[in-house]
Amino acid sequence: MNTKVLPLLALIIPMTWVGCIEKKIVTADSNQGLEQWLAKPISEREPLENMDFAAAPLSKEQAERFTDRLFRDHQQQVLRTYQQQWDSRELQLDGLNMPFYYQVVGDAPADGRSLYLSLHGGGNTRPEANDRQYDNQKHLYDQTLKGMEGVYLAPRAPTNTWNLWHEAHIDDFFTTLIQLAVALENVNPNKVYLLGYSAGGDGVYQLAPRMADRWAAAAMMAGHPNETSPLGLKNVPFALHMGALDAAYDRNSKAREWKLLLDSLENQAPGTYRHQVVLHEGLGHWMKLQDAVALPWMATHRRNPIPEKIVWKQDDRHHRRFYWLGVPEEQIETGGEIHVEYNPKNNEINILSNYSSKLELLLNDRMLDLDAPITVKYQGKTLAEKRVKRSLLSIHQSLSHRGDPDLAFPCVLTVIDNERVME
Incomplete structure (x- = not known):
């Protein structure tokens, strides 16, 4: 219908009807405009901000429908770019490579699978040493996973630096890995968990607060926080496991400090800084898998993407x-x-x-x-x-x-x- 006739229609039909007609026209224009835009290859799409239909006001129902449509298109674009890399188990971004291993365990729940990103130890050492740590991390928690469900994914750090798990590129790698796991392995984005051992624990200390809106929970094993702060962990349940005798780099004393910090933050805002801190008595850097209890603990939590x-x-x-x-x-x-x-x-x-x-x-x-x-x-x-x-x-x-x-x-x-x- 030509919108120019609406003023004339208003003289002969109730205004509520005019409102309905206007709404249907906007809906039709938005639907048609979006589908025509999505039908083009990405390289041929005009910037959406230049399209009149993109600024048209939407109802709640329209917003939900268009969110689903745009999300499916986004997934298609991610798969076009990265599915071959997923299949070959080696992600590439900005000239860096991240090999990864994953296994799927348990039956898929109705609300989608969990994803566990598990970071290996090592750091500023020979590549072969980090490779061994990567191979170890692949199956470190196999016994615990037998009673669980989910996708257990162990990546190999793209570099061999001391801060291999909290360099700037890691965030983009993990964002892409999560999107691929959601698209290809039926992962629920509200059931994504982060864990890591030793240098991997260093990474968890850093990545859990700075990427807090991605995680349902996180678990740090035998790492060091360096300069990071726990403030961003509001709304992210955080497990911290440390050998009580793990004194290298003051890791055990830092763990005790973080326990006090997390206790204080939780006391000030009950229910928002949930945490599990365990210093395992009589154990050093290797905790003999006593830290594995963190995985089922994390699994009890879900991400709230819109915390109050x-x-x-x-x-x-x-x-x-x-x-x-x-x-x-x-x-x-x-x-x-x-x-x-x-x-x-x-x-x-x-x-x-x-x-x-x-x-x-x-x-x-x-x-x-x-x-x-x-x-x-x-x-x-x-x-x-x-x-x-x-x-x-x-x-x-x-x-x-x-x-x-x-x-x-x-x-x-x-x-x-x-x-x-x-x-």
């Missing part, structure tokens, strides 16, 4: 988005902290602290009522009460960034200088 309270402490490996928050690249500060919470009952968001002059609030219908005004506050002071608009463009941008359907957001509000709010 977030603490985001920016690592020196920068991330532009974290759960339902975003900061422009040029605004990111290493060590910068953002504390934000939302309240579904009051349909509001309260920014408790924020270092960035631009803070993106990514919203979906599982968080707040997007059809009602949303109140945005800074330290309790109301900045705005705004109605938001769902759009294809916002959904596409969030899916493109992380490829995770549970981290897809149809609405974005931007807080400027902690004083005003823009859509």
Whole structure:
């Protein structure tokens, strides 16, 4: 129907009918526009922000449907690029290679399989020594896995440096591995777990907080935290296992420090810094697999991709988005902290602290009522009460960034200088 006739129709039919007609036209245009856009090869697609249909307002039901459609397209693109590498068990990114081993155990649950990313020890040593550690990690927990379900995936670090599991490229490798496991092995993105031993434990200390929005839980075995902070572990259950006699690099004393830190954080915010810390008496660096109890402990937890309270402490490996928050690249500060919470009952968001002059609030219908005004506050002071608009463009941008359907957001509000709010 030509939208130019709508004013004439309004003279002869009820306005509620006009609203329905307008909604159907928008829906039809969005559906047709999206399908035509998706039908083109990626190299021939115009930027979605240039397409009028991408900015059209959507209903809740439309947003859900388009999220599913865009996610399936994203998966297809990931598989076109990486499935051959998955099949050959060697992922390639930016000139680096990450071989990996995986096995599937147990029957697949109705809600999808679990994924365990298991990081080997070693570090700044000969490649052959790290290869041996990699081979060891492949089957380290076979006995424990017999009573479990899931995909157990042990990657081989792309480098042989002391910080082999927390170099900047690791985050991108793991993001891609997770997306491939979801697409090819029926993994539930809310059941992804991280664990590692020795140098692999060093990596868990670092990656668990800086990639917290990916994990359902994490387990650190016999590693060292170096300079990292546990603040980002809010909402990520964290197991820490250490031989009580493991004194090299002060690993045991650091484990005791982290127990006190985690106890304090949990006491201040009960239920948000869940943890299991065990120092195994009489044992050194090798814990004789007593640490294996961490795997069934992790399996009892699920990721909440939209927690009501977030603490985001920016690592020196920068991330532009974290759960339902975003900061422009040029605004990111290493060590910068953002504390934000939302309240579904009051349909509001309260920014408790924020270092960035631009803070993106990514919203979906599982968080707040997007059809009602949303109140945005800074330290309790109301900045705005705004109605938001769902759009294809916002959904596409969030899916493109992380490829995770549970981290897809149809609405974005931007807080400027902690004083005003823009859509």
